[in-house]
Amino acid sequence: MRIRIDLLSAMLLLGFAGACAHGGPSAATGCEDSEALCWDFEEGTLPAGWTAYRDEFSGQLLVDDTRPHQGRYALHAKQLVGGKEGEQGGPKKTIRFELPAQFGPVLWGRAYVYTTPARPVSHAGLFNARYPRPGSADRAFDTLDWYEVATYQQKYMSIWHPPEPPGFPEWVQVSDTPLVLDEWTCLEWLFDGDNGTQPEAAEPRVWLNGVELNWPEKFVFSDPPTTTPPVREKASHFTVMETGVFLYQGLSVPTDWWIDDLAVGKQRIGCDPD
Template identity: 80%
Template sequence: MNARLSKFSAMCFLALMTACARGQLKPDANTPATTGCAGQESLCWDFEDGTVPAGWTPHRDEFNGQLLVDDTRAHSGRYALHARQLSGGKEGTQGGPKKTLRFDLPAHFGPVLWGRAYVYTTPERPASHAGLFSARYPRPGSADRAFDTLDWYEVATYQQKYMAIWHPPEPPGFPEWVLVSGTPLVLDGWACLEWLFDGANGSHPEAAEPRMWLDGVELEWPERFVFSDPPTTVPPVREKATDFTVLETGVVLYQGLSVPTDWWIDDLAVGPRRIGCGQGHPPR
């Protein structure tokens, strides 16, 4: 990773803001990805200061486990964000361990957010819904910026497979539009996850469905459904975005987890264009 947010230069920050202001946030999954943060339009966190990076603050803390930056395992360098020994709650019922950080994006970030992170999971693939990253934005026409008033996209796993979701504000966070892949989450190895949240979606009347890649290969979604309580089959209206405002990362279990589980997240990056996995990431 070429830069840490804590050392992000004024020039890089200006480049990001200029691109956003000019509306150059055009998602193109066919454009070759850069490596790391070479384009200087991305915000990147490699955790190499050995502590929670500047701007990130503790958010959720439920049940057992810890969220910390340590040197127990890293994708690159020495340090990574570690969700350590998460457990608690009852599998199959709502309520599980949640350990996260949140970050307020710079003003006028824009309605398109590409992301990339390397994730390591052990010792088992959880069956419960495990959120890894989300990005939120205000509802159209709303001046409210409170966390619980924002629409949001999420990257997660469910039933031991990768999943992506579009949500209305949380609570309750549903009815939500759920996309479940047929791809098992990578266990006991580093997985490069990429995602595209296109809240603008051109002239379409709704924000786009989330898209997601594993080690450079886009995931397919053989299972699509609406989750709601009480149940409904009516899909939510995916409201369009003007600017993403808040990020959240760590691990959020929405159902219980009986096996103490560890996740490491490293080399996290977001920006207006595809960031890529980098040439140093081995093929699977």
């Protein structure tokens, strides 16, 4: 570990980790680590600590029993639709969670994701984690730098952003791997806001079913356009994270996502064995 958790934070971590420790086959892989935060949604409702955040256009975000990865329940972004593809503004249904104090600058994550019936062309975010800018004492959500795991142009994508709004100029990485439809997949990510002796935070890394994704397409997105990459400011501590589904352009085909066995920690958590 890069830092030692103080007693209060350790108690919080243990308490939140217990949110998924229901025992039996529903317990998420990797939750044996007492410093991992894990949620399998087996309460049948939003777990403790998570609160509703974005709610735009049509659809719902709820915990239900329609398609769990394991156990009985999963987080379900149900029938999201709205806006026009190619234009800004799309359905967004998310929840957010305040991380324990002194979490640290490195965040590993893991979630199982199921998508149907079609691959969105629009930017569809699935998970992000945020941290204060260097030297800033401001913890407001719209003042934080952030990493994101998403899909775009029907492929997996990852991004480093400055504070939102506007959230750009952002550093975008698009994979050559199409979004998997109609089956559960294990997504893992590493957000390294420390990056050792390097002058900037690391680019995000993402794995699909244990295989690290390649990023043949990398670019800066900004409005107005620029080719100057943003400075990826380094982190002291991640403070807040968000999950669900958030589309930044329209979605014309009603689409469902399920997210289950979500976990974050300071070390790699891993997927279920084959």
